[in-house]
Amino acid sequence: MADASSANDLALIKEALEGITQSLLVIDDALNILYANSGFIALFSLPPELVERGRPVEDLHRYLALRGEYGPGDPEAHVAFRQRPLHERSSYRLDRKRACGTYIEIAGSPLPSGGYVFTFTDVTERRLAQQHLEQQVANRTESLSAANLELSRLADLDPLLGIFNRRKFYQLATLARQRRASDDVPLSLLMVDVDHFKSINDRYGHSAGDMALKTVAAALVAGLRQDDVVARYGGEEFVVLLPNGRLANARAVAEKLRRRVAATTIVLGSLSLHVTVSIGLAVWSDPSQPLDSVLGDADEALYHAKQSGRDCVFVAPSAEGLFLPEDRLS
């Protein structure tokens, strides 16, 4: 009676193992096959005799290795690699991409009575969904950082003129002064203001004024070097930082800019006009002097340039005495 019930139980268990979605392989403590469900045979398209009870699992590994299931390389090395954890009686779980392109998850656990049970689960759909998600996240991250980059670029620029704004100028000028704190080369600062700009707006309209500002900005940029910094200080006023500290050079650059603007034609439809600029020049020789104070010096010099009739360069009195004799003469 007891035997019949055990046989029934065994049949039931076998039936259950055939019905599960996972593929199953059981081996004994001598590493010979005890049982493989039909899911296992189907998963690897095996000849059934290869998984007959008592067959060494090593034969199965060798068969699969020779068939290319484990990828390129020495088949015996693949066999040894798979037999090792069985000898060590360690449990493991791994995901493997099969030669046919699908993914399986393999879990191996030693049984208390000796031997091993292995389950094989096709995780292709899960893996592909995960890869798809990862790709989406990567794409999203890429476009987000591109957008962030563009945002911070735009935050640095004046929207009308496309040159640096005052905030960015403060940043760059402060950085330039810090970088040169150790050498005693002064930086030069130009405050550039369009003369009688209000009259352009009044006579030709605000958009003509905008066009004039764009033309002046372009002329300034074209007249400067790569490491000079030009920014819109506000309204019709620009500020320029020249890393070269010699007054003679700075004054020459300021004069060049003044002439360049005066020679530039502003085209407004059928109309063309010219503007001039007044320039105040100050130097930033003492790294501990606040930038605002240097800007104040340049602004004061600009005021004098305006007072002197405009379309000219005026050097701030604070710059006097800071330079070599030939600088003062220029």
Ligand SMILES: Nc1nc2c(ncn2[C@@H]2O[C@H](COP(=O)(O)OP(=O)(O)OP(=O)(O)O)[C@@H](O)[C@H]2O)c(=O)[nH]1
């Ligand atoms: N079109 C235009 N006009 C601007 C812009 N920003 C400031 N302005 C104008 O620039 C003019 C500046 O005028 P003022 O400060 O009197 O100076 P100015 O007419 O250039 O005279 P001086 O500086 O003394 O030679 C004002 O009319 C502002 O409205 C701008 O972005 N576009």
